[in-house]
Amino acid sequence: MTWEIDFWLMIILIMFAVLALEVKDLLAAVGILTGYSFLMALLFAELGAPDVALTEAALGAAITGIFLLVTLRFVSRREDPEEEEDA
Secondary structure (H helix, E strand, O other): OHHHHHHHHHHHHHHHHHHHHHOOOHHHHHHHHHHHHHHHHHHHHHOOOHHHHHHHHHHHHHHHHHHHHHHHHHOOOOOOHHHHHHO
16 A cells, blocks of 8 residues: 555656646746645655654755745746737
């Protein structure tokens, strides 16, 4: 039963990674990367490494997510000139 959980967690992690690369909105990318870190923490816990899972949840999902959100606050959006011509 545990290999099925590990398998599906890895499939979902790959989907999150590809989605984070493909999404255009930076806020959505931050949310996806935070979810990715949370799923990694679940995978580490499932694999029997609770110390690594706790560290990943605290650093990867929480602190890194907060840092990325604060960074987004100071980043201005660039307008794509091609999108303006199409409108």
